[in-house]
Amino acid sequence: MKSRDLLERHGFEIEDHLLESREQTDAFMEKHGVETTPQTFIKGDRIGGYEALRIHLGVDKPEEERSDTTYQPVIAIFAVAFLMALGLSWYSFNAIFTLRAFEWFISISMCFLAVQKLQDIESFSIMFLNYDLLAQRWVPYGKVYPFGEAFAGILMTAGALTWLSAPVAITIGLIGAVSVIKAVYIDKRELRCACVGGTSSVPLGFMSLTENVMMLSMGVWMLAKMY
Incomplete structure (x- = not known):
């Protein structure tokens, strides 16, 4: 057909x-x-x-x-998360573009990215070892990371337990950002990003750094709002 x-x-x-x-x-x-x-x-x-x-x-x-790499999975995740955030903002505040919509965009993106990793956590943890500095020193971190990302994303979407979710996001975001910067921009390595799972064709680089900077920034922002 x-x-x-x-x-x-x-x-x-x-x-x-x-x-x-x-x-x-x-x-x-x-x-x-x-x-x-x-x-x-x-x-x-x-x-x-x-x-x-x-x-x-x-x-x-x-x-x-054909190129053996693609950004399509990450673009799809960020695009749908962005539209969902706008939809939630519209429903909650009768306005599409709000500060809360931006917060939801990041937290929903974190949840989506975590789901991609959790579909095959073994494959993710193996690919993650190629570049993550903490996972290279403590291997189980490769299987802890997706749960931490999902945990922080869910709590931030709900706006609950910020004292717990923000430090988790800051920690994994900071470690991830430093790891990507070292692997890509200092060591000049050409690797695949595990950001959308262990079978990813997304190249490690700007998009990977964006995911971690978003988590780090969101954690700092949510923590600052508490005070």
Whole structure:
């Protein structure tokens, strides 16, 4: 269906040959030496499956030309967190842009980022060891960090127990920021960021530093508000 839709959007007339049984499918794959269906043919030439069709039509670049890093996961998290914060502000204060909305944006972002890490905490902790200074000295910290981030984010969203949540955010944010600065800007290492989990393709750098600076700043701000 995705191949048909893509072809139709590019102005092709489609002649569809449905494989109606397992036997027909196996015979087709054996005849053409392929392992998946559907296969697209244009003017008699076999293009391949859906991904190959996207490359042929210029929608995607060939695999060898693609970057192996992406900021898409982090952008998606920050964008949704920002919109949620504006929505909460609108509901609570009948105004979209408020100081509390900015606070919610950071705390909700922390929660989302923590969830990404907690999906596979073992993979996260392994990738985290590549650059975090505290985790390199105390390995269990790699598994403590996501819980600390979620804990601080939830309490800051609720505006509760600031005396506890703020120091946690300051501590992990400060350690994280120093670790990223050392790894990226001093040691000039090219690493993947564990900020969105252990299978992340996000490069360690500005976005990683932003996450930690946000936590650090939020912790300092919330603590200052108490006094």
